[in-house]
Amino acid sequence: MKNEPAYQLPRISQAGMNMLVYQAILDHQDELKLFGGEADRPGFISLLTRQLLELKTGQVSVLDLQQVAEQLTDSSADLDAKLHDLVLIYDSFETAMLGKYVANTDLLNQLSDYLANVDLSHAHFYFDGFSQTQFSAQEAKLLTTLMQRAASVKVALILDQGTSTPADINEQSLFYQPARTYLRLYQIAKANSITVLPDVHATASRVAPALTQLEQYWQASATGLVSQRTETLADTQAVQLIEADNRYTEVARVAAIIRKLVAEDGYQYRDFLILTRHLDQYATVIPPIMTMQAIPYFSDVSQSMVDHPLVELITALFEIKRKHFQYADIMRLLKTELMLPKTDDGQYLSIDAFRDALFKTENWVLKMGYQGQRWLQKEDWPYARLQSDDLAR
Template sequence: MALELLFGRASSDHELALLERVQATLAADDQAEIFYVVPNHIKFETEIQVLNRLATLQDRHGAAVAVPNVQVFSLSRLAWYYMQNDPIYRQANLSATGMTMLVQSLLREHQTELELYGNLLTKQGFISQFASQILELKQAGLSWQEVRDMADALTQQGTLQMKLHDLALIGEALDQELATRNQYLSSQLLAALRVYLATEKTDVSHHYYFINGYSQMTTPERGVVEALIERAGGVTIALPADDGSASVTAESLSENDLFYRPKRLAQQLRQFATDHQVAVTASSVTMQRPVSETITTVESFWIAYEQEGVKPNGQTPTPKDLAIWQATTRYQEIEQMARMIRQEVASGKRRYRDFMLMTRDLGQYENMLPAVFARYQIPVFMDLDRPMAAHPLVAFLDKLFRLAPAYTIADVMGLLKTELLIPEDVTVAEYREALAETENYVLAKNTPGWRWTDKQPWQFDRNVADSDDEVLREHVAEKDAQLALIHDQISTVVAPFLADLAQAPMRARWQDASTCF
């Protein structure tokens, strides 16, 4: 057991420093299992890069490389790796929706005890907001007694005091209910992993963890790392910090330090290791990443600014390829970027792939940025976490297996709007137009479920058949064809498939379903 702390500026090559230690560990321990741990949002690209760089260090070359006994995980994926077959993991199955429903029940049960929110239980959106605030407090690692103590100290802020009282009241009730059910919240998976590691159900004495990409950790994340420090073969974590951070003590650490959070995390991990008689070493990363002079100049400026303050005019170097803009609104900011990118690409100097836009909170640009970039015909990918339930395939399967026997309008339309059933000879535009026309038709007629499975053709307006107006008849015939396109998908494709599936044994059902898709 050992903990190694690596410190270096962001321009330092933390990854190479860790991979050199990975290589040394594999050479020293023939039973070693290596886990390279990074935040979830950079796991995919890190996995490719880490394996390629490690293969290069080991002098392995080729179009495809494989590095045995090395895996790149996020902490949540690490929880799955260890606990996938353990009851603890299966108990951590209460989703955010399930938590909201449980909080709603507890609010009603304790309504008379609420000091602030007793009259808001029927307000639209209140329950989900209240549940999310409870979740934030739990993820911050605060106990409900600590929340109560905070409330008691706010004698001059009555509203906030009552709010914290209500949150603590329902939070304690929620914990008690989950304990009774022997459940965890899905968001508490890391806490479950720490409990699992403490049970010694798995031997991690030859497991080595190399952690990169973190400047701070939540309490549950730090708890997992502490459990690994105590039981694993070794833990090495690289943290962004300025020169000399390896020798910083708790007494010399200042909250005004630019790198206060990573240094504070290092102090917490160092103290935990010391308390549990685990050897600790600290060193600096001297190797540099291949970044431009502009990036290193900006990095040095902010470090110097935090340490020395603003320098007199003319003493701060300004790189030629650095431009600073000021925008009054986010929309104007996006507009300026889109115009500049479009001009650079049109001139032939750049490609779209040459540009990366970074912001502290991408969620604030989620709606505006795609619309503005689409107007400038700029392809863009936004690296936002999206719930799997919103994926078209998941929505398709969910609606498909809920269709029969009711065939409600909402479920049918939800299934078809995933656009995963478009016939090969129909364009997307034609399909969307037919689907919109059909939706208007079934809503106007209040079409019952059995009509979807009935193979008798639908008629847009049966009274037009005897009309002398040829233009009107052609118009109605087009509408009939659109209705037939959508209706036939359900009556001749989906309904027979679900009927056959219902008649098959359970194992054959899933085989048939997988063959179908």
């Protein structure tokens, strides 16, 4: 997609879009009924720009907005005036953007249009992290394209059960939001005659039976399915409530308990699972405490894939092929540290040794200006390291 003409357009910043909106107001000053005198009010342009971007994200075009304005004519003088002004400014804003700039809100639509003409019959897509948020109209359009073109599209949701009809959704349920997402995806698939795969549920419980009992009681009481009666845990010592002043104190207490159970009660570190609703808020707290307590751990906090080493490696591989072994692309590949060479005894080079060799290689490549075919030659590069006493001679 990087080579597509639309993708090559200059990216416009928030400030740039604010300027276009301000210019649109000035151009239609005499036609505006409500916004004409608001252009110089602090914060107004930013709010109006945000409104226009929300319309674009919601796949609401100028024509759609104009039709709504016509349908709601005479319903309210203020609403009529606002819709009238929005249509004028939105149309002017879109005209100013067309063929000259691209905003981040346009990229998903461009990606969807691009993928509609790409063979994805062997591609599988997985989505996670949408249990507490709804897919925007643009995201739903992209998902629809992937459903139609890809081998499979799988979405992970935190749910008790799938809901294929609106009547199955309980507004009081703890899973109300992901249930709405499930229903929307189900309806999109059915509307486009796309086969819906059977739901896959997590079957193995990863927590103690007492915690499962507490969870079930909480869900039932939150949805009004059971009366507010007292229920006793099967193991009253299995669940403990501890109050902490802050996250650091909280995690330190948990780490101390883990260390004690491993040292005195025969537990193993793999027996413990730490759960929290928002793991990202603990991303800077857990590592130092676990390291200080010498507790091996794995954190599955979500990370952006933009700068992930694997993404860098794949991108660099294509760039090396396309640009024929240029310095920047090769260093980009090697610095991912995902391609470690083997030593003469068949063992992978250690990270420290690899980094040292890479730094020396990079310095020599920069000094000698090696590019292209130099990386493919069979002969070894000449390399001489002079000492200070060599210069004295």
